[in-house]
Amino acid sequence: MLEQRVARLESVVSEIKDLLQAQRQDITEIKIALGRIEGKFEKVSGQFEKVDGRFAGLDGRLSGLDARIAGLPSTWTMLGIVFTTWALGSGILIFAMNFLKR
Structure with a gap:
């Protein structure tokens, strides 16, 4: 066993x-x-x-x-520059037309 x-x-x-x-x-x-x-x-x-x-x-x-x-300039700065130049150009054009009218 x-x-x-x-x-x-x-x-x-x-x-x-x-x-x-x-x-x-x-x-x-x-x-x-x-x-x-x-x-x-x-x-x-x-x-x-x-x-x-x-x-x-x-x-x-x-x-x-x-x-x-x-x-860099922002969008508002660029738009301000564009509108300012347009306004100055328009103002110069109006002034020249009135000056030459006389």
């Missing part, structure tokens, strides 16, 4: 050993795959560093853009 129990226990332990060895192989394959993925992430992170540097340069170029846009 004891020998049967030992034989069953040995077979169970043998199965456990086989399972552990299979898991060891799976874990080794997973480690290899993770190493490949890690290498790809390093490449991608290097590319992000390049893009970050580009954005820093772009930020430097755009820093004075808001002041330049604020310095």
